[in-house]
Amino acid sequence: MIISCYISIGLAESPLRVGFYNTTCPDAESIVRSFVRDAADFNPRVPAFLLRLHFHDCFVQGCDGSILIDNGPISEKLADGHQGLKGFDVIENVKSQLEFVCPGVVSCADIVAIAARDAVAFSFGPFYEVETGRRDGFVSNRSLADTMPDFRDSIHLLKHKFFEKGLDEKDLVVLSGAHTIGTTACFFLMDRLYDFPPRGGPDPSIDPDFLPELLETCPPNGDINFRLPIDHNSVETFDIRILENIRNGFAVLQSDAKLMDDSVTKGIVDSYFGFSNRSVKRPSFEADFVNSMVKMGRIGVKIGPKRGEIRRVCNMFN
Numbered sequence: 001m002i003i004s005c006y007i008s009i010g011l012a013e014s015p016l017r018v019g020f021y022n023t024t025c026p027d028a029e030s031i032v033r034s035f036v037r038d039a040a041d042f043n044p045r046v047p048a049f050l051l052r053l054h055f056h057d058c059f060v061q062g063c064d065g066s067i068l069i070d071n072g073p074i075s076e077k078l079a080d081g082h083q084g085l086k087g088f089d090v091i092e093n094v095k096s097q098l099e100f101v102c103p104g105v106v107s108c109a110d111i112v113a114i115a116a117r118d119a120v121a122f123s124f125g126p127f128y129e130v131e132t133g134r135r136d137g138f139v140s141n142r143s144l145a146d147t148m149p150d151f152r153d154s155i156h157l158l159k160h161k162f163f164e165k166g167l168d169e170k171d172l173v174v175l176s177g178a179h180t181i182g183t184t185a186c187f188f189l190m191d192r193l194y195d196f197p198p199r200g201g202p203d204p205s206i207d208p209d210f211l212p213e214l215l216e217t218c219p220p221n222g223d224i225n226f227r228l229p230i231d232h233n234s235v236e237t238f239d240i241r242i243l244e245n246i247r248n249g250f251a252v253l254q255s256d257a258k259l260m261d262d263s264v265t266k267g268i269v270d271s272y273f274g275f276s277n278r279s280v281k282r283p284s285f286e287a288d289f290v291n292s293m294v295k296m297g298r299i300g301v302k303i304g305p306k307r308g309e310i311r312r313v314c315n316m317f318n
């Protein structure tokens with residue numbers, strides 16, 4: 001069990017390339033960008049939708065667009081672990097424009113990856129070169145999403161689920177930093193506020209100055225669909241405030257709070273703040289986030305016509 005925790009996937013060499021569509025569809029990335037911009041202008045929640053969508057795509061069957069498929073009651077997207085996902089319409093609109101401009105060339109999995117990159121940039125986060133060349137997978141099955149990281153997981157289990165995808169503790173910490181943008185439904189807070197294991201009552205790691213606000217926002221028997229920012233007082237911009245909040249007992253999601261339960265992940269969170277050893281350079285959250293996004297974007301990618309296709313529409317196999 002412990003041993004299996006440390007299986008790592010060879011991520012060092014990637015079959016993906018920056019600018020994979022340079023010659024076959026030179027406007028691919030700018031088309032994605034303009035659709036993401038328009039959608040975000042219309043609905044400011046869109047960048048968060050798109051960033052989360054890439055994570056959920058990559059963690060089940062690899063980054064292969066499996067999350068986008070509508071294949072009836074077994075559709076992967078119906079899995080409990082994917083609750084609240086949105087942004088499918090944006091991906092579908094980009095796809096139909098790309099099919100018009102360069103039919104059969106750009107995969108849906110790549111559209112999701114490019115859109116996530118742009119979502120971060122539009123939220124004043126770091127811009128990075130996104131690798132492309134993924135093909136779209138042939139499988140969508142909700143039971144394959146049973147191993148999605150869950151908001152109630154222990155830090156040990158979260159680490160294990162990331163290790164299984166070839167991601168380490170640093171990836172877990174900085175990718176959880178994606179919660180710097182976006183909101184959560186009260187649904188995901190109810191246990192944390194009223195029935196936190198093992199003793200029940202509120203999670204003792206919530207700062208006493210923050211608890212009353214959370215209790216008021218998500219009252220018992222209140223509307224579980226009511227949404228609140230995940231990054232307290234800093235929801236619109238992509239910044240390190242999320243890690244500061246996590247460190248200070250102002251985490252909203254319990255999985256974020258649990259990053260402080262483990263000496264390794266806690267040490268990584270701490271490394272971005274006050275330094276005792278002045279000769280060690282403070283790491284950059286933005287630079288580390290970009291590294292981890294590129295790593296996540298390589299999980300289980302499908303290369304070659306046997307392993308994947310270029311879908312004509314993103315919610316259906318060809």
Ligand code: HEM
Nearest residue numbers: 048051052055084149150151175178182183184185188255
């Ligand atoms: C470590 C394990 C993780 C857990 C347990 C987790 C859990 C959650 C939960 C419960 C929500 C609220 C969903 C809702 O109410 O609609 C959420 C939102 C979000 N998550 Fe995560 N997450 C994790 C990691 C990540 C990663 C790696 C990313 C991206 C790199 C990410 C990006 C987001 C974003 C952007 C939102 C806001 C969505 C919105 O505003 O609609 N999360 N996450």
Ligand SMILES: *[C@@H]1O[C@H](CO)[C@@H](O)[C@H](O)[C@H]1NC(C)=O
Nearest residue numbers: 017018019020021022023129
């Ligand atoms: C595409 O063009 C960019 C910018 O000129 C370059 O950095 C990249 O290596 C090119 N990629 C491929 C696969 O040709």
Ligand SMILES: *[C@@H]1O[C@H](CO)[C@@H](O)[C@H](O)[C@H]1NC(C)=O
Nearest residue numbers: 074139140141142143144145
């Ligand atoms: C879905 O996956 C599960 C677990 O791997 C498998 O038992 C089941 O047969 C699959 N269902 C379909 C329709 O492929």
Ligand SMILES: *[C@@H]1O[C@H](CO)[C@@H](O)[C@H](O)[C@H]1NC(C)=O
Nearest residue numbers: 275276277278279280281282
């Ligand atoms: C500070 O960090 C450097 C480089 O890792 C190390 O060589 C040095 O011993 C550290 N100093 C203290 C006081 O911990």
